[in-house]
Structures are given as C-alpha cells and as structure tokens.
Amino acid sequence: MTQEKSRACGEKNRKPAEKKHQDKSKDLSDLVIESGARSLAVIGTAKNVGKTVTMNYLVSELSSRGMTLGLISSGRDGEIIDVLTGEPKPSVTPPAGTWIATAEGVLGEAAMNIEIADVFERTGIFGRIIIGRMVESVPIELVGPPTAKELSLIVKNLLAFGADIVLVDGALDRKSAASPQVTDAAILSTGAVAGRNIRAIAEEMGFWVWLLSRPQHDDERIRALARKAVEKETVCLIRRSADGFTLDPIPYVTVLGNEDDILELADDAVAVVVPGAVTQEFVEAVWSWVEDEEFCVIARDAVSIFVDKMPGISLYVVYPMRVLAATVNPSSFADVQHDSEELVREIAEEISRWGHPLPVFDVVSGEKSFKGVSGLVMG
Amino acid sequence: MNEESEARIARVAKTTRKERAVLTPPSAREKLGFAAVWDRVTPRSAMGRRVKFRAKPFLPGMEDDLDKEFDALETIVGLWSESPQIFTEFMGILSNSKDPFYAITLLNDGKPLPHAEMFIVAHLCFTVNRVLALMTDEKLIGQTAVLWPEKVVPPSLYEVEKHLLLGSQGQPTFYVSDGYSEQLASVRKERKQKEKELREEMAKEAAKAEELIGRRPGLREEIAIRRRDYDTIEKARLMPELAETRETLTHVHFKLKPTRDAVKIEREINRLRQKESELEEQVLIDLSKKVAEHLPEIQRAAKAIGELDFLICKAELAKTMNGVRPRIVRIAWEPHAGKPDQDGESSKTPVPLKVCEAVHPLVKEEVEARGGKYQPISMEVDSTVSVITGPNMGGKTVALATIGLCATMVQWGLMAPCGYIEMGLYDFIHFQAQEEETPGLSSFAAEIVSLKQPLSRLDERGLILLDEVGRGTNPSQGLSLCAALLSFYLENDRTSSHVIVTTHYHGLADMLQVPHWQVRGLTTDLSLDSPQKEFAEISDTWANGTDGIQWLYRHMDYSLQKVGPDTPTPHDALLIARVLGINKEIIEKAEFFYKASQRNGEVKI
Numbered sequence: 001m002t003q004e005k006s007r008a009c010g011e012k013n014r015k016p017a018e019k020k021h022q023d024k025s026k027d028l029s030d031l032v033i034e035s036g037a038r039s040l041a042v043i044g045t046a047k048n049v050g051k052t053v054t055m056n057y058l059v060s061e062l063s064s065r066g067m068t069l070g071l072i073s074s075g076r077d078g079e080i081i082d083v084l085t086g087e088p089k090p091s092v093t094p095p096a097g098t099w100i101a102t103a104e105g106v107l108g109e110a111a112m113n114i115e116i117a118d119v120f121e122r123t124g125i126f127g128r129i130i131i132g133r134m135v136e137s138v139p140i141e142l143v144g145p146p147t148a149k150e151l152s153l154i155v156k157n158l159l160a161f162g163a164d165i166v167l168v169d170g171a172l173d174r175k176s177a178a179s180p181q182v183t184d185a186a187i188l189s190t191g192a193v194a195g196r197n198i199r200a201i202a203e204e205m206g207f208w209v210w211l212l213s214r215p216q217h218d219d220e221r222i223r224a225l226a227r228k229a230v231e232k233e234t235v236c237l238i239r240r241s242a243d244g245f246t247l248d249p250i251p252y253v254t255v256l257g258n259e260d261d262i263l264e265l266a267d268d269a270v271a272v273v274v275p276g277a278v279t280q281e282f283v284e285a286v287w288s289w290v291e292d293e294e295f296c297v298i299a300r301d302a303v304s305i306f307v308d309k310m311p312g313i314s315l316y317v318v319y320p321m322r323v324l325a326a327t328v329n330p331s332s333f334a335d336v337q338h339d340s341e342e343l344v345r346e347i348a349e350e351i352s353r354w355g356h357p358l359p360v361f362d363v364v365s366g367e368k369s370f371k372g373v374s375g376l377v378m379g
Numbered sequence: 380m381n382e383e384s385e386a387r388i389a390r391v392a393k394t395t396r397k398e399r400a401v402l403t404p405p406s407a408r409e410k411l412g413f414a415a416v417w418d419r420v421t422p423r424s425a426m427g428r429r430v431k432f433r434a435k436p437f438l439p440g441m442e443d444d445l446d447k448e449f450d451a452l453e454t455i456v457g458l459w460s461e462s463p464q465i466f467t468e469f470m471g472i473l474s475n476s477k478d479p480f481y482a483i484t485l486l487n488d489g490k491p492l493p494h495a496e497m498f499i500v501a502h503l504c505f506t507v508n509r510v511l512a513l514m515t516d517e518k519l520i521g522q523t524a525v526l527w528p529e530k531v532v533p534p535s536l537y538e539v540e541k542h543l544l545l546g547s548q549g550q551p552t553f554y555v556s557d558g559y560s561e562q563l564a565s566v567r568k569e570r571k572q573k574e575k576e577l578r579e580e581m582a583k584e585a586a587k588a589e590e591l592i593g594r595r596p597g598l599r600e601e602i603a604i605r606r607r608d609y610d611t612i613e614k615a616r617l618m619p620e621l622a623e624t625r626e627t628l629t630h631v632h633f634k635l636k637p638t639r640d641a642v643k644i645e646r647e648i649n650r651l652r653q654k655e656s657e658l659e660e661q662v663l664i665d666l667s668k669k670v671a672e673h674l675p676e677i678q679r680a681a682k683a684i685g686e687l688d689f690l691i692c693k694a695e696l697a698k699t700m701n702g703v704r705p706r707i708v709r710i711a712w713e714p715h716a717g718k719p720d721q722d723g724e725s726s727k728t729p730v731p732l733k734v735c736e737a738v739h740p741l742v743k744e745e746v747e748a749r750g751g752k753y754q755p756i757s758m759e760v761d762s763t764v765s766v767i768t769g770p771n772m773g774g775k776t777v778a779l780a781t782i783g784l785c786a787t788m789v790q791w792g793l794m795a796p797c798g799y800i801e802m803g804l805y806d807f808i809h810f811q812a813q814e815e816e817t818p819g820l821s822s823f824a825a826e827i828v829s830l831k832q833p834l835s836r837l838d839e840r841g842l843i844l845l846d847e848v849g850r851g852t853n854p855s856q857g858l859s860l861c862a863a864l865l866s867f868y869l870e871n872d873r874t875s876s877h878v879i880v881t882t883h884y885h886g887l888a889d890m891l892q893v894p895h896w897q898v899r900g901l902t903t904d905l906s907l908d909s910p911q912k913e914f915a916e917i918s919d920t921w922a923n924g925t926d927g928i929q930w931l932y933r934h935m936d937y938s939l940q941k942v943g944p945d946t947p948t949p950h951d952a953l954l955i956a957r958v959l960g961i962n963k964e965i966i967e968k969a970e971f972f973y974k975a976s977q978r979n980g981e982v983k984i
Contacts, residue, residue, distance in 0.1 A: 115554035337627030
C-alpha cells in the first residue's frame with residue numbers, strides 16, 4: 001500500500017466522523033476514565049517532548065477525581081535535571097495515597113514519605129525496586145525495570161495493592177511500556193523538539209499513530225493462526241490450503257539476517273508471522289521480493305515493529321494496542337514555542353489523514369481537537 | 380575445658396577434614412549424576428538458597444547428625460502426605476519471602492537500617508508469624524500434636540515485630556510513623572499547619588488570577604497567555620500577585636508570586652522539614668538499636684526458615700524419586716583417632732553396603748523417555764573387593780554409578796532412590812569412569828594418574844568404584860595390574876573400604892577369591908550358530924543400526940546376581956557385534972580366531 005492509498009483511506013474514514021462528533025467539553029482525564037483502562041502507558045515520540053507534563057497532568061486530574069493512582073516508569077524518568085541534556089525537567093509529585101514503584105537508589109529523602117510495602121529481590125543499577133504508598137506528597141524520581149515481563153509483574157502488583165489505575169511512564173526508546181502485555185492502553189506524547197516546524201512534528205506524529213494503531217488481520221481464520229504462531233516463538237508462514245489456511249512453522253527464531261531465506265520459503269504464502277522484532281530491512285525485503293499484493297507481515301504487537309517510515313506493504317499485529325489520545329507540548333527547552341492552537345490542529349489533521357483519527361490535547365494551554373474522531377473510537 | 384569449647388574443637392576438626400574432596404576425581408560429580416540431582420534441589424527463598432549453598436556431606440563420625448537430619452526429613456515427608464495443603468501454603472510463603480541477609484549484616488556491624496531493610500526485617504517477622512501459625516494450625520494438621528523438627532521452628536519475633544509494625548495493619552509495611560517519636564509527631568503537625576496556612580495565603584492570590592484568566596491556576600503552575608491577548612497580558616503585568624517568568628514567540632508566561640507572608644511561611648516550612656528529617660533519621664537509628672538487641676533471634680529465625688525451605692526441597696526430591704531413608708551403620712573404628720593398629724585386628728570391622736532395587740534416576744528418565752522399562756539393581760557388598768562382570772551393553776557402568784549415586788546422596792542427607800539401603804559413611808567416594816581424552820595423556824596414563832588419588836588416602840574409608848581398570852593396555856598386563864591393585868587393597872585395607880570393579884577379564888574373581896557379581900545378560904536363544912534368517916529379521920528393520928540397539932534393550936536383563944568366583948565372564952561380544960550389524964564374514968572370521976585361541980592360546984592365519 002502506498003502513502004497515497006492510505007491517505008485515500010483516511011479521506012474515506014473522515015466522512016462518517018463528521019456526522020457524530022465527540023463531546024468537545026471532555027478533557028484527557030475524561031477519556032482515560034471512560035476507556036476503563038486499568039493501566040495506561042504514556043509514550044514519548046522523542047526525549048523532552050513533554051511526556052512528564054502529561055503524566056503530571058493526569059496524576060493531578062485523575063486523583064482530584066478520587067482515583068488512587070499507581071505510578072511506574074519503564075526506565076529512568078522524573079529526575080530534576082535531565083540526565084541526557086542537563087536541562088531542568090519537571091519531576092513527578094504524586095499526591096498522598098498514590099502507590100509508586102521505583103528503585104531504592106533514587107529515593108533519597110523521599111524514602112521518609114513512603115510506606116514501603118514490597119521490595120523486589122532482583123537488583124538493577126539503581127538498586128532493588130520498591131513498592132510503596134506515598135504518605136505525603138513529595139517530588140520523587142521514577143525508575144522502573146527494563147524488561148516488559150518485570151514491568152508487567154509490577155503493574156499487576158500495584159493494582160493488587162489497591163491502585164485504581166496504573167500510569168506507566170515510557171522512557172526514550174522504551175516503547176515496551178505500551179506493549180499490550182503490560183498496559184491496557186496508551187497515550188502518545190509529542191512536542192516541539194520532535195521536528196523543525198509544525199509540519200514536521202505533525203508528520204512524525206501521524207506516522208507514530210499509524211504504526212502503533214496497526215490492527216489485527218481482517219480474516220478471523222488468519223487471526224487465529226497468527227495467535228498460535230506467536231506462541232510457538234518461531235517465524236511461521238500462513239499458506240492457503242484446500243479448506244482455508246494452514247500454519248507452516250519455519251526454523252527461524254528471528255528475521256534478522258534471515259530475510260532472504262525466509263522469503264524464499266514464502267513463495268505462495270499469504271502471510272508471514274514474526275514473533276520477534278520486525279525490522280526495516282525485513283519489510284523492505286518483503287516489498288521488493290513479494291509480488292502478491294495480498295501478502296502481509298503480522299507482528300506480535302506494534303511495539304515490536306521497528307520501522308522508521310511507512311512500508312509499502314500490509315502490516316498487521318496479533319495483539320493490537322489501544323491508543324487513546326495524543327498530547328503535544330508546544331514549547332521545548334531550546335525556547336522554541338509553537339502556537340498551541342495551530343500545532344494541535346495540524347497534528348489532529350495529519351493523524352486523521354493517516355487513517356487513525358485521535359483526540360489531541362495540549363495539557364498546558366488546555367487546547368484540544370477532536371478532528372475526525374467519531375464516538376466509535378472510544379468503544 | 381568446658382563442654383562447649385570441646386564441641387567447638389570437634390566442629391573445627393570436622394571442617395578441616397571436609398576440605399579433602401569427598402567426591403574424587405572432580406569429574407565424578409558430573410559422571411555419577413550427582414550434579415544434576417543436586418541441581419533439582421531448588422529452594423524458593425534466599426534463606427533456603429543460603430542453607431543449600433552451605434550444605435556439606437556427612438562424614439564418618441557424624442552419624443548422629445545424619446540420623447537427626449533423616450528424622451527431620453522423614454517427619455516432613457510424612458506430614459506432607461497427611462496434609463499437603465500446609466506445604467502448598469509454605470511454598471507460597473517461602474517464594475514471597477525477602478532476603479534478610481543484608482539487614483543482618485548491617486545489624487551485626489552496629490549500623491542503622493535504611494527504610495527498605497527495616498521493611499525486610501518487618502517482613503521476616505510476618506513470614507515467621509505465618510509459618511508458626513501454620514505449624515500449629517489444628518484444622519490443617521489435625522488434632523494430633525505434631526513434633527516439627529527443632530531446627531525448622533523459628534523463634535517468635537514478637538519483640539521485634541512490636542517495634543516495627545507500628546501503624547501497619549495486617550500487611551507488613553514500614554513507615555516512620557508519628558507513633559515512633561512524640562517530638563516528630565509534633566513537628567509534623569506544625570509543618571502541616573504551616574502548609575495549610577501557605578495554601579490559604581496563596582489561594583487568595585489564585586482567586587485574583589482566576590478573575591483575570593478565567594480559571595484558577597495551581598500554586599506552582601505556569602500560566603501561558605497568548606501574545607495577541609494584549610489586554611490580558613497588560614493586566615497580568617500590572618497585577619502584584621503575578622510574576623512574569625518568560626516570553627516566547629507566541630506566549631507570555633506568568634507564575635503566582637508569593638506574598639511576603641507566604642515567603643515567611645515557606646521559610647518556616649523548610650526549617651520544619653529539615654528538623655523533621657533529622658528526627659526521622661534519629662528514629663531509624665534508635666529503632667535499629669532496638670532491633671539489634673534481638674539479632675540472635677532474627678538470625679535463628681532466618682536460619683530456621685532457610686532450613687524449612689531446604690528440607691521441603693529435599694522432601695520434594697524424595698517424593699519424585701521414591702527415596703528411602705537409609706540405615707546408617709556406625710563404624711566401630713574411628714579412622715581419624717590416629718594411626719590404626721599395625722596388627723589390623725581392631726580396624727577390620729566389616730561394615731556392609733546393601734542396596735536393594737536401586738535406581739539411577741537420570742538413567743531411568745532416559746529409559747522411560749524412549750519407552751523402555753527400567754530395571755533396578757540390587758547388590759550386597761560385604762567384602763573389601765567385589766567384581767562385577769557382564770556382557771557389553773549390559774549396564775555394568777550404570778550399576779556402578781547407581782551404587783555410587785545412592786551412597787553420595789545419603790552422604791549429602793538426601794533420601795536414596797532405592798528400595799532399601801544400608802551403609803556406613805565413607806570419607807570419600809571415588810568413581811573412576813572411562814575418562815574422556817585428556818590432551819597429552821593416553822587413556823591408560825589418565826587412568827593411572829587418577830588411581831593415585833584413592834591410593835594416597837589409605838587411612839580413610841573410601842567407596843572406590845573402578846570401571847574396567849587396565850582396559851587401556853594389553854590384556855595380560857592389564858589383568859595383572861588390576862589383580863595386583865585389588866590384592867593390594869585386600870591386604871592393606873584397615874578402614875573397611877569398599878572397592879567395586881567392573882571387568883571383562885576372565886578369572887579375576889577366582890584369582891583373588893572375592894565375591895563375583897554378574898549382569899544376567901542376554902535373554903535370547905539367538906547365538907552365533909543361529910541361522911542367518913533370524914539376524915535378517917532384526918536387520919530388516921535396521922536403520923543406522925539403532926534397531927539393533929532397540930533389540931538389545933529388549934533382550935537384556937540388567938539385574939545383578941551373585942555367582943561363584945569361577946563363573947566364566949560372558950562372551951557375547953561377537954553376538955552383540957553381529958546384532959549391531961557388523962558384516963557376517965568379519966564375525967565368522969572373528970569366531971574362527973576366537974575358537975583357535977581358546978584351543979592353543981595362539982593364533983595363526
């Protein structure tokens with residue numbers, strides 16, 4: 001599928017949306033509450049895009065509505081001075097009663113204000129991960145475990161301790177926080193640092209939303225086979241057979257370095273299911289090798305797709321991700337300040353042009369856009 | 380010298396003795412299969428892993444300790460089959476327990492515990508409570524009073540708990556709550572009051588800003604006003620309550636400016652926070668001192684929980700391997716009391732080694748995985764030297780490893796995978812299996828080098844398992860060497876050691892007049908004289924010779940029987956080679972040579 005084609009899709013999608021608009025008085029926290037998600041990842045498209053601003057906004061809004069929060073990060077975040085750029089960064093100040101999980105090495109003075117309820121045995125670079133309840137509201141730094149498996153375990157623990165909803169701060173290049181294995185839904189954050197101008201930021205965001213919203217395959221039979229395939233943890237082909245489709249596991253665990261060998265076996269297949277990472281090299285190889293327009297690549301989930309531009313092929317996932325909204329931060333540390341209204345509008349238009357309209361918010365100025373968003377998206 | 384110090388010296392003596400390897404050569408651990416068995420003992424808690432890590436084999440003189448260990452293990456196994464539920468709960472508690480080792484180290488050094496370690500000690504109290512509650516739960520273990528092994532019953536940590544669990548309800552949590560210090564409580568109260576005052580003070584300002592921008596800003600929030608709202612910006616600039624923070628291309632940013640009173644209150648709050656922080660530090664120091672007073676109980680509790688975990692693992696292993704408790708026979712002669720008597724009389728107290736229906740668990744798993752039926756072996760070793768003979772593929776080496784593994788497991792306090800076992804403890808177990816190629820050493824040289832180890836420990840009681848000694852050189856000299864080695868042991872054994880040797884050499888048992896055990900061997904009418912048709916039937920289904928192996932598995936009786944010393948060694952090598960698919964002509968020629976050599980001892984082609 002070319003970009004032109006997908007834009008055409010976007011045009012089509014926009015029409016019904018005009019009939020039924022989202023209630024425009026809603027803000028981000030309304031969306032989150034209505035979604036019913038028990039765990040929510042906040043993912044930045046780059047460093048310093050204002051993800052923590054979004055986090056803080058959600059923390060104060062959701063807790064002011066009486067919800068008990070759980071907070072964790074998928075990497076290092078919330079430091080007062082950004083460790084990468086040396087620029088000041090907002091820290092997280094959870095209200096009293098919030099459950100948090102962070103490494104003991106970064107707690108410092110804040111340890112006094114936390115009622116410790118669990119200590120994990122595995123030690124990371126900042127020490128063991130501690131789960132506790134904020135007795136008083138003080139700024140803290142969040143450092144979480146690096147792997148999706150541990151992250152998912154701690155999210156479950158926070159919920160078990162009594163959090164109504166767990167917010168996961170996804171760090172730079174740690175999209176794993178948004179994996180459907182870890183969280184129920186995700187919010188995507190971008191900001192002035194993501195591009196030279198509003199156009200570039202919007203295009204980048206459109207691509208990210210497109211990527212993270214990769215759907216399941218339309219055919220129920222192929223969906224079922226793909227689910228089986230990712231459990232096998234080996235690359236599988238789906239071929240057409242007399243009575244539908246069959247699964248053909250091939251002896252490759254990864255597509256890395258095996259692109260040509262896999263595609264040689266794929267001659268008459270309709271899909272290839274990749275349980276690990278789907279790389280740019282692989283989708284390019286598929287694009288140039290396979291002539292059948294129906295042939296598609298199925299990944300485990302959107303966070304295991306590592307492409308940096310829209311591939312000219314059909315891309316599906318086994319476990320789809322729910323992207324609730326996008327947020328933007330019009331100012332960056334380099335003192336670039338875009339017009340909030342224009343930025344929000346441009347991004348909303350670009351996203352719906354890519355075929356996946358989403359509500360867009362600037363949580364600082366309160367600017368928002370529901371362009372192209374129908375009520376159905378929230379379901 | 381009091382009793383305690385005597386016991387201590389005895390303990391030290393034991394530890395130095397342990398430094399000599401119990402399993403020799405080092406490869407024996409792997410080759411006997413003990414490494415794999417020991418790996419299956421996987422404690423769930425860090426405390427249990429520590430106990431396992433420190434576990435040492437029981438050596439001669441420690442029979443009472445070993446019997447106590449088996450008493451405990453037997454109690455656990457018994458309780459498990461009576462009330463399995465209790466053990467499911469134990470496993471959950473153990474998996475959730477925390478590692479208190481660092482906290483114990485800090486307390487030992489007299490250092491204060493940080494928050495996380497306080498929590499871990501509190502959690503240990505919680506774990507101890509749950510374990511103790513389960514141990515005495517009448518609903519779970521029935522009305523009969525159960526005597527839990529002493530070492531797994533942790534002391535109550537009530538005295539520690541009462542300090543640590545202030546303010547937490549039911550669940551173990553830790554927080555320096557107001558209850559720890561009145562002074563802290565009053566400082567906190569004062570600080571909170573000041574914070575309230577600050578909020579009230581700032582709320583007045585926020586209310587004024589609300590009039591201007593249409594919503595109430597947060598206390599530390601930046602208010603961004605669009606540049607084209609000139610009026611609002613001008614008004615904001617004129618308001619004493621707002622301070623301009625920065626300007627960008629599109630917006631002007633403001634923040635609430637604290638009033639003079641607010642600044643004063645803020646300064647006061649900072650002072651109180653500092654005071655609070657110092658007081659909290661002090662609470663941790665005082666609390667650590669109180670906890671440290673109970674350090675011995677904490678250590679005992681951690682040890683007991685670890686022992687419980689380790690025992691549960693051993694009981695699990697015993698259950699999966701159908702292990703039995705061994706009968707440990709005391710050795711009348713104490714091998715380390717000094718040099719044994721030269722006349723050798725007092726030292727020759729024979730202690731037999733009896734194993735019935737013994738199983739090598741790893742071989743059994745492999746046999747059953749390929750659909751075969753595993754045959755246990757029985758053997759009674761009552762003489763210094765015993766000889767095992769049997770056909771090729773008859774499992775002589777496995778028999779040797781099975782006996783070695785059972786004895787090793789007993790020495791490490793594990794139930795042995797057999798129907799019955801009776802033994803005295805050994806100082807060392809030497810298992811000389813067929814070595815893999817060692818660079819620079821021929822297999823014969825490697826064997827001889829390895830033999831020096833047991834020979835250098837003649838004053839210790841050993842179980843010496845030799846697999847086909849002398850096979851690496853010419854048969855006549857190999858036999859002579861083997862016979863000489865065994866007769867050396869017969870003459871020089873003062874410690875009731877046991878040497879078991881497998882061999883193909885004919886007449887070795889007869890030559891030395893020692894017990895002779897034989898693998899029952901092939902149970903088939905097939906012989907080299909059988910018609911070609913019968914071999915063809917086996918060979919018809921051959922694929923790469925594996926079907927020949929399957930045929931051997933089915934027709935081999937692996938059990939051991941005691942035979943007369945002069946019973947001939949089975950001569951099935953040619954038949955087995957035939958079954959495994961060597962050309963008929965070669966076998967016929969080999970048979971011709973064999974018969975000729977039997978007649979006149981020489982072969983001429």
